[in-house]
Amino acid sequence: MDALLEQLRAGLPAEALITDAEVTASYAHDMASFCDAGAPAVVVLPRTVEEVQHVMRTATALRVPVVPQGARTGLSGAANASDGCIVLSLVKMDRILEISTVDRIAVVEPGVINATLSRAVNEHGLCYPPDPSSWETCTIGGNIGTASGGLCCVKYGVTAEYVLGLEVVLADGRLLNTGRRTAKGVAGYDLTRLIVGSEGSLGIVVKAVLALRPRPPQQLALAAEFPSATAACDAVCRIMERGHTPSLLELMDRTTVRAVNATASMGLPESTEALLLCAFDTPDPAADLAAVGALCREAGATEVVPAESAAESELLLQARRLSLPAMETLKPATMIDDVCVPRSRLGAMIEGTAAIAEKFGLTIGVVAHAGDGNTHPVVCFDHTDADESRRARESFDEIMALGLGLGGTITGEHGVGVLKREWLARELGEVGVELQRGIKAAFDPLGLLNPGKLF
Amino acid sequence: MDALLEQLRAGLPAEALITDAEVTASYAHDMASFCDAGAPAVVVLPRTVEEVQHVMRTATALRVPVVPQGARTGLSGAANASDGCIVLSLVKMDRILEISTVDRIAVVEPGVINATLSRAVNEHGLCYPPDPSSWETCTIGGNIGTASGGLCCVKYGVTAEYVLGLEVVLADGRLLNTGRRTAKGVAGYDLTRLIVGSEGSLGIVVKAVLALRPRPPQQLALAAEFPSATAACDAVCRIMERGHTPSLLELMDRTTVRAVNATASMGLPESTEALLLCAFDTPDPAADLAAVGALCREAGATEVVPAESAAESELLLQARRLSLPAMETLKPATMIDDVCVPRSRLGAMIEGTAAIAEKFGLTIGVVAHAGDGNTHPVVCFDHTDADESRRARESFDEIMALGLGLGGTITGEHGVGVLKREWLARELGEVGVELQRGIKAAFDPLGLLNPGKLF
Numbered sequence: 020m021d022a023l024l025e026q027l028r029a030g031l032p033a034e035a036l037i038t039d040a041e042v043t044a045s046y047a048h049d050m051a052s053f054c055d056a057g058a059p060a061v062v063v064l065p066r067t068v069e070e071v072q073h074v075m076r077t078a079t080a081l082r083v084p085v086v087p088q089g090a091r092t093g094l095s096g097a098a099n100a101s102d103g104c105i106v107l108s109l110v111k112m113d114r115i116l117e118i119s120t121v122d123r124i125a126v127v128e129p130g131v132i133n134a135t136l137s138r139a140v141n142e143h144g145l146c147y148p149p150d151p152s153s154w155e156t157c158t159i160g161g162n163i164g165t166a167s168g169g170l171c172c173v174k175y176g177v178t179a180e181y182v183l184g185l186e187v188v189l190a191d192g193r194l195l196n197t198g199r200r201t202a203k204g205v206a207g208y209d210l211t212r213l214i215v216g217s218e219g220s221l222g223i224v225v226k227a228v229l230a231l232r233p234r235p236p237q238q239l240a241l242a243a244e245f246p247s248a249t250a251a252c253d254a255v256c257r258i259m260e261r262g263h264t265p266s267l268l269e270l271m272d273r274t275t276v277r278a279v280n281a282t283a284s285m286g287l288p289e290s291t292e293a294l295l296l297c298a299f300d301t302p303d304p305a306a307d308l309a310a311v312g313a314l315c316r317e318a319g320a321t322e323v324v325p326a327e328s329a330a331e332s333e334l335l336l337q338a339r340r341l342s343l344p345a346m347e348t349l350k351p352a353t354m355i356d357d358v359c360v361p362r363s364r365l366g367a368m369i370e371g372t373a374a375i376a377e378k379f380g381l382t383i384g385v386v387a388h389a390g391d392g393n394t395h396p397v398v399c400f401d402h403t404d405a406d407e408s409r410r411a412r413e414s415f416d417e418i419m420a421l422g423l424g425l426g427g428t429i430t431g432e433h434g435v436g437v438l439k440r441e442w443l444a445r446e447l448g449e450v451g452v453e454l455q456r457g458i459k460a461a462f463d464p465l466g467l468l469n470p471g472k473l474f
Numbered sequence: 475m476d477a478l479l480e481q482l483r484a485g486l487p488a489e490a491l492i493t494d495a496e497v498t499a500s501y502a503h504d505m506a507s508f509c510d511a512g513a514p515a516v517v518v519l520p521r522t523v524e525e526v527q528h529v530m531r532t533a534t535a536l537r538v539p540v541v542p543q544g545a546r547t548g549l550s551g552a553a554n555a556s557d558g559c560i561v562l563s564l565v566k567m568d569r570i571l572e573i574s575t576v577d578r579i580a581v582v583e584p585g586v587i588n589a590t591l592s593r594a595v596n597e598h599g600l601c602y603p604p605d606p607s608s609w610e611t612c613t614i615g616g617n618i619g620t621a622s623g624g625l626c627c628v629k630y631g632v633t634a635e636y637v638l639g640l641e642v643v644l645a646d647g648r649l650l651n652t653g654r655r656t657a658k659g660v661a662g663y664d665l666t667r668l669i670v671g672s673e674g675s676l677g678i679v680v681k682a683v684l685a686l687r688p689r690p691p692q693q694l695a696l697a698a699e700f701p702s703a704t705a706a707c708d709a710v711c712r713i714m715e716r717g718h719t720p721s722l723l724e725l726m727d728r729t730t731v732r733a734v735n736a737t738a739s740m741g742l743p744e745s746t747e748a749l750l751l752c753a754f755d756t757p758d759p760a761a762d763l764a765a766v767g768a769l770c771r772e773a774g775a776t777e778v779v780p781a782e783s784a785a786e787s788e789l790l791l792q793a794r795r796l797s798l799p800a801m802e803t804l805k806p807a808t809m810i811d812d813v814c815v816p817r818s819r820l821g822a823m824i825e826g827t828a829a830i831a832e833k834f835g836l837t838i839g840v841v842a843h844a845g846d847g848n849t850h851p852v853v854c855f856d857h858t859d860a861d862e863s864r865r866a867r868e869s870f871d872e873i874m875a876l877g878l879g880l881g882g883t884i885t886g887e888h889g890v891g892v893l894k895r896e897w898l899a900r901e902l903g904e905v906g907v908e909l910q911r912g913i914k915a916a917f918d919p920l921g922l923l924n925p926g927k928l929f
Contacts, residue, residue, distance in 0.1 A: 121715050121817060122817055165660065194905065203623055203848050203883075203886040205621040205883075206885050207907075207910050209667050256576045260576045359658050361576075362576060362577055393657070393658050428661050431658040432660055435660075447662055448650075450644070451652065454917060458668075458912075461916055473662060
């Protein structure tokens with residue numbers, strides 16, 4: 020321990036090191052429930068690539084595990100500390116280094132906040148689409164680590180699709196450059212994409228070249244009420260089958276709608292069984308919404324309310340964004356799942372989840388990126404009640420099993436981390452896990468980077 | 475050799491094996507110049523996953539290298555045989571297994587022809603965008619192996635962005651499933667993306683889940699004449715900077731335009747120094763073309779001719795597609811390069827290429843996916859003239875060095891193969907190549923899959 024601090028101090032300014040146990044304990048975990056976290060030996064907050072290299076060289080020399088962190092808004096425990104580790108927080112490396120309107124790229128450090136980047140590129144008439152719910156606080160480095168998604172994905176895709184190139188400090192402190200600044204490039208294996216979503220287990224991202232898009236027109240949304248979640252899912256299938264490209268297509272179930280109303284009196288219809296929100300940022304969004312509204316009615320919608328202005332649309336989106344905080348008020352604790360199924364199976368997924376809730380006697384609200392088939396069942400429970408906690412955990416597992424059975428994945432956008440580690444092999448199979456371990460060994464032969472995560 | 479044939483025969487029908495030396499020789503190489511090719515021991519044409527597994531088990535047991543092939547339309551020698559290898563041609567595995575309009579996916583075998591798939595999904599109102607020039611003959615498996623691009627990439631991206639999941643036979647014959655059928659998914663390292671573009675060096679793709687898009691409206695094109703390639707590149711920058719999203723943005727230089735005229739009397743303007751083709755498949759393409767036409771004039775275009783119909787647009791595209799065949803008539807041999815630079819450096823790339831042509835006393839025509847900064851300088855030479863051949867090869871190398879110097883990549887879409895193997899390390903650096911080798915070893919410890927390619 021003394022040797023560790025001494026060696027770290029040799030290459031870091033004093034203010035980059037935190038050793039006070041109370042403070043380091045506050046860096047122990049991200050926002051996931053049911054995930055073990057250890058006590059870090061030290062928290063380091065480097066400001067330069069060289070400082071990160073120094074940390075990794077020290078860690079390698081002394082065989083100390085390193086847990087990289089962004090804003091710790093993750094939902095899988097991927098940023099949780101292990102006992103005696105170095106927590107390597109990248110939040111101080113927060114410069115936007117370049118924005119190019121001709122090349123449509125931004126070059127950023129990992130600690131840049133998602134919303135800060137979004138606003139900065141907006142001023143140049145550009146857009147960085149990935150918008151996880153935590154976008155006001157989460158970092159680009161964290162987004163890259165977890166390959167995070169958001170509301171925009173149904174039209175614009177996930178973080179992975181916006182990462183063109185990376186500068187990465189390896190476990191032994193060497194610097195790796197991956198990818199490119201160009202629109203296209205196929206020189207060798209795609210190491211960039213391998214590192215995106217690797218949850219800090221292959222290297223420390225210290226710089227990223229991100230693709231940008233022209234800023235789209237402001238989106239216009241509608242809300243449609245359905246007599247059942249099944250009918251709402253049917254509408255989702257019709258919308259996608261007819262070739263529409265909404266910029267947002269979200270579903271809130273009855274539990275979610277009521278929780279949001281109770282929290283913020285947004286005036287959502289209390290009686291609805293499922294609310295579908297759909298938006299377009301096309302040249303003529305009103306026409307697109309009219310077509311989608313008709314499809315919703317065909318699928319059984321009892322009410323279709325198009326927003327008449329961008330401001331009204333924004334209110335609907337706020338209701339959606341409140342879903343998780345609102346459900347957190349229902350019970351002392353929540354576990355948020357993240358199963359993604361083919362959208363044709365969305366109805367079966369939501370019905371199956373309701374059956375699981377009933378089986379375990381639990382409240383499980385579902386909010387979903389419906390256009391992507393990506394559901395977020397939120398298991399609400401009292402963590403001080405041992406039996407309820409057990410049932411919560413069991414229902415969480417059954418939801419994953421249900422998703423796999425429907426041809427889906429255990430995680431659409433939150434990642435594996437600690438939370439779903441035991442489930443990864445069930446999805447990937449033995450051969451897949453063996454190869455993943457082989458890749459890990461090629462990058463990090465001593466196993467120092469974020470041990471105990473993923474597999 | 476006898477043992478090899480005997481063991482192969484034990485698990486393959488007779489018609490799946492070709493041993494006639496004259497016929498196997500015809501499988502020795504793809505369409506790249508200047509690439510060594512050996513003599514295969516045998517060509518196998520399996521029809522099932524089990525047959526592919528049998529081939530790989532046999533290869534592993536006997537330590538025989540395997541070279542996977544599609545239609546051999548590649549341009550980097552990545553499909554070239556090595557002496558005594560098994561050529562594993564996937565062209566007989568050519569079934570489209572599924573098309574889902576709700577999930578917007580297709581599930582295909584690797585031997586499906588790109589154009590066959592495109593037409594099949596079109597009938598369902600869907601679109602599979604990747605469109606390499608060879609799309610009428612090349613296979614999806616080959617497209618995946620080389621991560622190929624095409625004309626549509628400026629709006630719709632490359633093959634890699636459309637591959638959601640893969641079924642892969644590993645070097646030892648085991649089956650690996652990667653990725654997903656869902657719109658999103660982040661369970662573990664992205665092995666799908668790792669295999670796309672790996673040029674058959676990590677495994678044999680036997681099935682692919684591909685993402686589809688709604689079929690866009692037919693595109694409308696314009697042609698703009700410029701007094702210099704620099705002015706045309708300036709127009710490209712203005713178009714992209716103003717936030718336009720053309721479905722095609724191609725540049726043909728003076729050499730290319732004249733070659734096309736000489737081949738097919740397409741009536742292109744002989745006097746032009748550079749021709750820019752731009753198309754939109756938006757709801758109002760005429761309006762978008764008018765805006766782009768104005769930007770072209772600002773950049774110095776002497777003539778802007780918008781097509782008045784889809785048929786006229788198609789004629790312009792045909793002229794573009796004729797570029798390579800037309801340049802092949804200029805000299806007995808050609809080498810096509812594939813350097814991609816940030817689009818802001820496109821002008822410098824094209825000027826630099828002209829200087830290289832002059833320095834070596836060669837004809838080098840340039841056709842470019844201008845919107846992506848992806849140039850195809852075509853070095854025309856007489857391969858029976860030793861000195862001209864040497865100059866051709868040297869100019870080819872200088873073009874790559876120029877591209878790297880401008881912040882670009884040695885290959886935007888054709889891949890590394892044999893042709894650019896010596897250049898890969900210059901782009902990736904030592905650390906990058908070391909990690910790529912580590913990954914290769916994790917997948918193929920005996921080094922049997924497509925040896926001598928990439929690195």
